[in-house]
Amino acid sequence: MAESYRRSRWSNALFVAPYLVVFFALLVFPLFWGMWLSLNKVDLFGGGQFIGLRNYARVLSDPVFHQAVRNTVVFVAVSVPTLVGLGLFLALALNKTTRGSSFLRGLYFSSSILSVTIVTLIWRIVFIPNDGLMALIFNVLGLEPIGFLSTKGWSLFSVGVATVWWCIGLPMMLLLAALQQIPADLYEAAALDNAGKWRVLTRITLPSIKPTIMLVAVIQIVMQFQLFGQALIMTNGGPAGSSRPIVMYIYETAFIRWDVGMGAAASELLFVIILCAAMFQYWISSRKEVA
Amino acid sequence: MKRLLTGTALATLAFAGMGHADTTIELQRFFGACDTEFGNVTDVSQAVGECGIITALINKFEADNPGIDVNVTTVEWPGYDQLNAQLASRAAPDVVTMHYSAISDYQSRGLLDPVDDILAAQGIEPSAFTDAARSGVTKEGKMYGLPFDNWTMLFHVNLNLMKEAGLVNDDGTPILPTSVDELFAQGEQFKEATGKPYLVQVLANETAAYTRALYTFLQQQNSDFFADPKAVDLTTPEATAVVELLKKIYDEGLTTTGMDYAAAVSGFSNGDGGIAINGTWLIGDYVAQSEKEGTALSGGYTVYPIPQLFPGKDSTYADGHGWVLPKKDRSPEQVEAIGKLFKSLADNDFQWARTGHLPAVQAVFEMEEFQSLPHRANIAEIADTGQSLPPEVLRQFAIQDIIGEELAAAVHGDKSVEDALETAEKRINDLLDNI
Incomplete structure (x- = not known):
């Protein structure tokens, strides 16, 4: 044991050095650099003057930021349960070994490989007034078309629909993989006990895949808090900022206004929000487990 | 054998000299992409619309100047996010389209090079441009771009x-x-x-x-x-x-x-x-x-x-569109090539005015071809009433x-x-x- 300890040399660290260099250069350094920028009055092109927490005070007193936080929280609160629920439904429905289910798995996953530009173009065609698919359907039904992308409330809803359509593939696949890990003898035993479908679902299936449901929820919370491209391209955050998410606020502040310090401060706040939301979700699930 | 080797080496050097690389201008612009339709058009009169005409203008410039290669990058309007990222990483292109209303932002941070000397070397006088166009690119007494139009x-x-x-x-x-x-x-x-x-x-x-x-x-x-x-x-x-x-x-x-x-x-x-x-x-x-x-x-x-x-x-x-030079080191050949490009764009400002934009070059207003363009008489007053x-x-x-x-x-x-x-x-x- 002592011999093997002595054989452990610092030079062995060279094996992990390539990863560590990338990790520090692309993750750790930008993380701390962002924190430092948030304490400075600085634009995109260098310079800077230390101003302490003034950027945080400006962000926290900005009504536009408050609105962006509200929009994002509402978006996450609606889209994450939808993604988890719909993903679970699709996974349960497609947990078979038929050709049809394999085809449908591929079909439902296919939207995930598209870029945000393509996704938003597709949904723009659906939602745009006059020539859009929804407008045509409303006209055929003799109803007044809704301005999905330009009406308060509907704009965030439209962004949510596009997002769920785009992101549903990953939750479905993760839950499907988890379903396939459940030992078949549990179901055989349930069948011998003459358990109903609902009882099998609630007593065997869901408890068995609970860690994966938890994983999917945390991944989606982290992802959906970072909503950006869909809102930027489909609604430009409008109308009246009602679909502007936090990341779009950061983008506008740092890249359109060139106020990188304030943008960095908003980024750090978003980091804290995501961390809290994910920890809260983790705490809720762990607490139930203990109970 | 020695002679053969020497001869081969000299021939290689000679060919290397003959194959001297073209001077390249990295040009970044908005106005859209339409290479499928106008990618090979060098007769500018055959092109229509902003995208078609600017594509044909660059094609014509390359055809007229065989030693100069213009690498065009088309950006989504207005393209300032990309430019900001490029400037921040010191990888800006040589020539960029910019609205007159945005020039002050970049000039005041020392991110643009003045173009007075480049224009002078090509014999282009500042007085050749309309007042509105010239004032759009002039900051602190220097011109920070080639004015292209007013809109x-x-x-x-x-x-x-x-x-x-x-x-x-x-x-x-x-x-x-x-x-x-x-x-x-x-x-x-x-x-x-x-x-x-x-x-x-x-x-x-x-x-x-x-x-x-x-x-x-x-x-x-x-x-x-x-x-x-x-x-x-x-x-x-x-x-x-x-x-x-x-x-x-x-x-x-x-x-x-x-x-x-x-x-x-x-x-x-x-x-x-x-x-x-x-x-x-x-x-x-x-x-x-x-x-x-x-x-x-x-x-x-x-x-x-x-x-x-x-x-x-x-x-x-x-407002208006101009061509600006992000601050960077350029070789004398590149500076000369950019001057030639600017000269070509200014000389062909009438073609650009076919888009509907008002010309930046004063002389275009006097051209019979411009005056006979449809509806230009209706909007000519904008030269006086336009205000930024x-x-x-x-x-x-x-x-x-x-x-x-x-x-x-x-x-x-x-x-x-x-x-x-x-x-x-x-x-x-x-x-x-x-x-």
Whole structure:
């Protein structure tokens, strides 16, 4: 044991050095650099003057930021349960070994490989007034078309629909993989006990895949808090900022206004929000487990 | 053997000399991508539209200058995000398109090189450009770009629908409003006769149209809303009057609603309304459509400046496009190549003016070909009535976004007019105060 300890040399660290260099250069350094920028009055092109927490005070007193936080929280609160629920439904429905289910798995996953530009173009065609698919359907039904992308409330809803359509593939696949890990003898035993479908679902299936449901929820919370491209391209955050998410606020502040310090401060706040939301979700699930 | 080796080495050196690489200019622009249609066109007269004409102009320059290679990168309008990232990483292209209204931001941070010496080396005098164009690129006494055009928003008129509404004079010219009251009267008349909205506006997913309308109608009321370039004054009766006008147009159903930029452009082409409030850059395309059979604009298109609706002065907000040089080290060959490119663009400014933009080169106004372009006589007055914001006002694109967002909220009834203007003023002044 002592011999093997002595054989452990610092030079062995060279094996992990390539990863560590990338990790520090692309993750750790930008993380701390962002924190430092948030304490400075600085634009995109260098310079800077230390101003302490003034950027945080400006962000926290900005009504536009408050609105962006509200929009994002509402978006996450609606889209994450939808993604988890719909993903679970699709996974349960497609947990078979038929050709049809394999085809449908591929079909439902296919939207995930598209870029945000393509996704938003597709949904723009659906939602745009006059020539859009929804407008045509409303006209055929003799109803007044809704301005999905330009009406308060509907704009965030439209962004949510596009997002769920785009992101549903990953939750479905993760839950499907988890379903396939459940030992078949549990179901055989349930069948011998003459358990109903609902009882099998609630007593065997869901408890068995609970860690994966938890994983999917945390991944989606982290992802959906970072909503950006869909809102930027489909609604430009409008109308009246009602679909502007936090990341779009950061983008506008740092890249359109060139106020990188304030943008960095908003980024750090978003980091804290995501961390809290994910920890809260983790705490809720762990607490139930203990109970 | 020795001779053979020496000979081979000399021959290699000679070939290497002959194969000297072209001078390359990295050019970054907006105006769209259309290589499929115009990628090989060098006869600029065959090209139409902003994208077609600029593509053909660069093709022609490369054909005329075999030793110069222009690498074009096309960016999504307005492309400043990419440029900012490139400047921040010290990887900026050699030549970039830039709005006159954005030049101050970059020049004031020392991110642009002046072009006076480059233009002088090519024999281009500053006086060759119009006052509006030259002042757009001139900062602290130096020119920071090649002026390319001036543009503004216009009334694009569908004469076929206006005839149906009885809004055409005997001489075939449209009857346009000369006051706010006339605008509503004619708008109602149009709507009743055609069942369509009078105006085709970009009211969704867009901020520029609202802002340009506000600037135009404030200028028409002689409102000096940027008397202090570091603080805007929007809580004025004049600003309230403008936003109430825009809101009443919306409330009374005199405009298309919910159209974004692309939808509004095609909506006017499809005859969705009588008058499109949109830019100079669409004239060429709409003229081409009016010359085709079977379109909503067939034989029935014309264009005018935004009419004077307020009794102050005839004025319309104007901006322009220029070609700027991001600050970087360049070889003398590159500088010379850029000079030649600028000379070519200035010499062919008439071709660019076919898009509908007003020429930056004064002499083009005198050209018979320019004067005979359709409808140019109608809009020539913009050379005198066009007015930009004071050049000292920084972050004009960010300001445009704030105003557009707040005005859209007021027009759609999400905020009161006073609240929208107060909020816009506060947000803009916070922005300017923290530069």
